[in-house]
Amino acid sequence: MKRIPIELKVNGVKHHLMVKPNWTLLDVMRNDLGLTGAKKGCGSGKCGCCTVLMNGEPVDSCLILAAQANGEEFVTIEGLGTGKPHPLQLAFVEKGAIQCGFCTPGTILTAKALLDTNPHPREAEIKAALAGNFCRCTGYVKIVEAIQSCVQP
Amino acid sequence: MRLPAFEYHSAVSLSDALEKLAQLGPHARVLAGGTDLVLRMKLRIEKGDQLVDIGKVRELAFIRKEGSTIRIGALTRFSDIAASETLRKHLPILSSAAEQIGSWQIRNRATIGGNLCSASPAADSAPALLALDARVVFVGPEGEANASLESFFTGPRTHILHPAQILKEIVIESSEGRSAGTYLKLMRRKAADLAMAGVAVQARLNPEEQTLAEVTIGLGGVAATPIRAKRAEAMLKGLSHAKALKVLPEAALMAAMGANPSGRRIPEDYRRAIVEAYVKRGAKSVLETLFDGGPAR
Numbered sequence: 017m018k019r020i021p022i023e024l025k026v027n028g029v030k031h032h033l034m035v036k037p038n039w040t041l042l043d044v045m046r047n048d049l050g051l052t053g054a055k056k057g058c059g060s061g062k063c064g065c066c067t068v069l070m071n072g073e074p075v076d077s078c079l080i081l082a083a084q085a086n087g088e089e090f091v092t093i094e095g096l097g098t099g100k101p102h103p104l105q106l107a108f109v110e111k112g113a114i115q116c117g118f119c120t121p122g123t124i125l126t127a128k129a130l131l132d133t134n135p136h137p138r139e140a141e142i143k144a145a146l147a148g149n150f151c152r153c154t155g156y157v158k159i160v161e162a163i164q165s166c167v168q169p
Numbered sequence: 170m171r172l173p174a175f176e177y178h179s180a181v182s183l184s185d186a187l188e189k190l191a192q193l194g195p196h197a198r199v200l201a202g203g204t205d206l207v208l209r210m211k212l213r214i215e216k217g218d219q220l221v222d223i224g225k226v227r228e229l230a231f232i233r234k235e236g237s238t239i240r241i242g243a244l245t246r247f248s249d250i251a252a253s254e255t256l257r258k259h260l261p262i263l264s265s266a267a268e269q270i271g272s273w274q275i276r277n278r279a280t281i282g283g284n285l286c287s288a289s290p291a292a293d294s295a296p297a298l299l300a301l302d303a304r305v306v307f308v309g310p311e312g313e314a315n316a317s318l319e320s321f322f323t324g325p326r327t328h329i330l331h332p333a334q335i336l337k338e339i340v341i342e343s344s345e346g347r348s349a350g351t352y353l354k355l356m357r358r359k360a361a362d363l364a365m366a367g368v369a370v371q372a373r374l375n376p377e378e379q380t381l382a383e384v385t386i387g388l389g390g391v392a393a394t395p396i397r398a399k400r401a402e403a404m405l406k407g408l409s410h411a412k413a414l415k416v417l418p419e420a421a422l423m424a425a426m427g428a429n430p431s432g433r434r435i436p437e438d439y440r441r442a443i444v445e446a447y448v449k450r451g452a453k454s455v456l457e458t459l460f461d462g463g464p465a466r
Contacts, residue, residue: 017174037177037220040207059170060208061275062361073248076274079207083177084200084224126273147360148272 022086026051027095035082042066042077044085045092053093053121057150064149067122068092072133074126076148093121096128103166104128113162115153123149127163136167170211179222183308186223186335191310193219195332200224201244201283204275229282229337232256237343243282243336247294248273250281259343262350262371266297269354272361282336285321288328288394289363295322295395296369297352299387303341309334322394344383348373349458353447355390366390366440368447372405374459380409381459386448391428391440398424401448410460414453421448 019034026049033048045051045068057065059078066078069091096102104124107113114120123146130137130145137145142163143156151159178193180186190197198217200206201224209215223229229244232253239259241250250256250267257264270276270284270293284294285305298318306315310333318339321328330336350371356362367389375382384405386398401424405413425445430437 018176020177020179037175038172040172059211061204061271064272064274067274070277073277074274075277076204079204080278081172081177081200081203081207081222083179084203084222086179087225129273144360145273148274 020083020086022083024082024085024087025089027091027098033082037081037083039082040078041068041080041082041085041090044082045077045090051092051094055118055121057118062148062150063119064122064126065119067125067149069125069129072129074122074129074148091125091128093125096124102128104131104163107162107165108159111158111162111165113154113158119149119151119153123151123159127159127166131163131166137163139164172207172211173213173216175210175217176219177222178220179224180226183223183226183228183335183337186221186226187308187310187333189221190333190335193221197221197332199286199335201280201286202246202278203283204271204279205283205287205289223335230280234259234343237345239341239343241281241339241341243285243338244280245282247271247276247279247281247284251276260301260341260350262297262300262352262369263294263341266294266352266354266367266369269293269352275361281339285318285339286328286330286336288322288326290325290392290394291364291367291390292395293354293364293367293389296367296387296389297350297371298339298341299395299397300350300369300371300385301341302385303339305339306337307334308337313337315340319397325393344373346373346376346382347459348383349455351451351454353451355443355447364390365435366443366447368444368451370448370451370455372452372455372459378409379460380407381405381413381456382407384452386424386452388424388428388444391430391444393429393431396427398427398444398448400424400427405452410456413456417449417452421445421452424448 055065057063061076061079197219200220200222231242247267303318369387373383401420404420425441430440
């Protein structure tokens with residue numbers, strides 16, 4: 017397989033990479049950029065553990081070829097709370113919205129995208145936004161509470 | 170799950186994509202959002218030795234209204250369809266179907282053209298588009314052509330396009346006057362799931378006679394392809410509110426009999442019962458909106 021040159025902007029930093037066609041964006045994030053916050057869960061776009069923000073919107077990085085990501089801008093969980101923790105990260109800790117933690121990076125990024133586009137979501141809107149982020153520990157109650165606690169009055 | 174080996178080509182324009190497809194031959198595949206194709210290649214259900222990525226062909230991503238004609242570019246994502254004010258106003262049945270597709274993550278990548286070209290019998294956008302009597306426009310080496318969506322699907326995962334052709338846009342005539350529509354989807358989970366069955370009902374009012382000028386019903390996940398329930402439609406067309414309600418149980422049964430589910434994932438009888446129930450439920454709410462002056466279009 018011939019390698020393809022791509023350029024990604026991840027967490028504000030530009031990267032020039034030579035990728036194989038069958039590498040996913042998730043592979044490149046984890047293996048080449050050392051950003052292991054995004055997790056490989058189901059690998060089929062159901063669980064959302066691999067969620068990253070692409071141009072501000074949540075996407076499943078396991079279903080995007082690295083080559084398709086060429087020229088786009090991404091935020092991973094490592095790009096949040098540099099210096100001091102992001103308010104969502106603090107809220108998740110404070111409310112006990114984390115148990116095993118495997119889904120947390122993706123869930124927090126989806127929550128961030130939601131609050132960025134809809135600063136005052138109703139509970140139903142929070143739940144709808146999180147439909148693609150599976151959490152098998154918490155039962156979502158504390159996750160929804162944590163997100164609600166970040167809504168500016 | 171790892172992807173098999175393949176060659177990747179990125180197209181910069183529609184003409185570039187067409188050239189690449191023609192050059193690469195019949196085994197080349199078009200890659201749009203990839204939420205379906207990449208997954209099916211991972212699962213080794215589908216092969217793509219050569220992928221032509223049209224993801225950067227921005228000229229194929231648009232929603233336009235010209236007079237009463239609405240054109241949706243094949244590369245328009247479901248998140249953009251769900252968010253479009255134009256569609257919410259003129260084709261709310263499509264907005265509703267788009268909202269119910271996959272998860273937010275999937276809707277941010279999956280495209281309407283990709284959904285149709287994947288041609289799953291349960292394709293989520295198909296029942297609503299069938300009920301809207303949509304046409305598809307495609308281009309290839311021999312130029313541009315179009316077809317009704319109804320004639321587009323030829324079987325499970327197959328359609329009328331040749332390997333060198335690309336779906337360009339979906340064209341819908343938004344009807345004059347008062348119309349209403351609804352899309353009902355049965356899932357195993359409350360969200361982010363495939364349709365076990367999808368039922369779309371669209372109707373238009375004849376305001377002078379207070380009758381149904383037009384009724385269209387699209388069904389997904391209940392036959393080898395998404396289908397229209399034409400006999401059920403004919404039973405309801407031209408009727409008043411009261412008469413339509415009276416005929417509805419029979420029409421819904423007719424729609425269910427017209428379905429031809431495989432019974433592979435769910436028993437046939439159950440799927441037919443769902444069609445019957447959803448046609449009844451969908452048509453009832455559409456009739457109410459049309460005749461009783463609820464919030465409608």
